[in-house]
Ligand SMILES: NC(=O)N[C@@H](CC(=O)O)C(=O)O
């Protein structure tokens with residue numbers, strides 16, 4: 028038996044939803060993670076500091092007794108966002124980042140940004156005060172192939188934005204391509220990337236081979252194998268610019284198992300088992316902690332967690348439920364398609 032003690036991890040990109048879904052999923056995160064950057068794509072979205080304060084209270088009310096969990100709030104950037112409200116939320120410590128969704132790019136992104144020039148006053152203010160911008164980095168131009176949307180975003184939106192506002196700190200969230208990894212590596216200043224658990228494990232075959240598999244569908248969509256390998260190399264490298272953002276994104280099964288299923292993979296419950304497996308395969312267990320617990324706090328300017336968790340590798344596979352039940356319906360759990368031996372003790 029093998030054991031690994033690491034500082035308690037944080038999740039730098041998480042969807043908790045609201046109401047019955049929030050109550051159904053929160054424990055799967057708060058059991059293992061101390062903090063998480065909470066995505067603001069509710070319906071309606073979390074746009075103002077007041078919205079974020081109210082959502083934070085709803086999250087805290089749902090955390091099970093005995094768990095300690097700190098939600099790190101974000102604001103959903105719209106073309107009507109007020110720079111003063113953003114600054115106030117940031118200065119009083121409530122809001123950690125602003126989230127840019129190109130309109131139409133992903134789940135609940137219709138209130139997002141159509142014309143980036145309209146949000147320049149907000150972005151300029153953020154650059155001034157050192158507030159990070161989290162981006163869903165995909166263009167939505169219908170002519171651009173869905174597998175190329177991240178690479179085209181880097182070239183046509185991200186790079187020009189970084190040139191225009193070199194002081195703006197940007198998190199490229201859920202990087203899915205070698206292009207994204209290379210871009211971050213080549214541009215050290217004010218740029219970091221979060222990587223999901225599932226993109227380290229699946230490539231696009233998981234979605235399409237042997238039948239269409241809606242529970243492997245998320246956005247940005249998984250790419251070809253070369254990209255997965257680039258993500259894995261960056262993840263286990265220990266490079267401080269890369270850290271975990273699970274993008275665990277629960278949807279009730281009927282909303283995924285239908286003619287127009289929505290994007291999102293639910294990984295909160297087994298993420299650490301999956302990650303330990305990946306790091307072990309790569310011979311890099313000694314760097315797991317950097318990815319899950321050190322690099323993220325460094326980027327967001329927060330202290331690392333003082334307490335630890337213990338991962339243990341058992342002789343028998345760990346069993347996770349195929350689905351969790353929530354008041355909002357059943358949610359299928361990510362199946363990595365191999366047995367998992369590591370579990371948090
Ligand atoms: N990742 C996903 O596939 N879905 C996310 C949205 C997002 O992070 O883009 C969701 O909110 O369901």
Ligand SMILES: [Zn+2]
Nearest residue numbers: 133163246247
């Ligand atoms: Zn996204």
Ligand SMILES: [Zn+2]
Nearest residue numbers: 042066274276
């Ligand atoms: Zn997400």
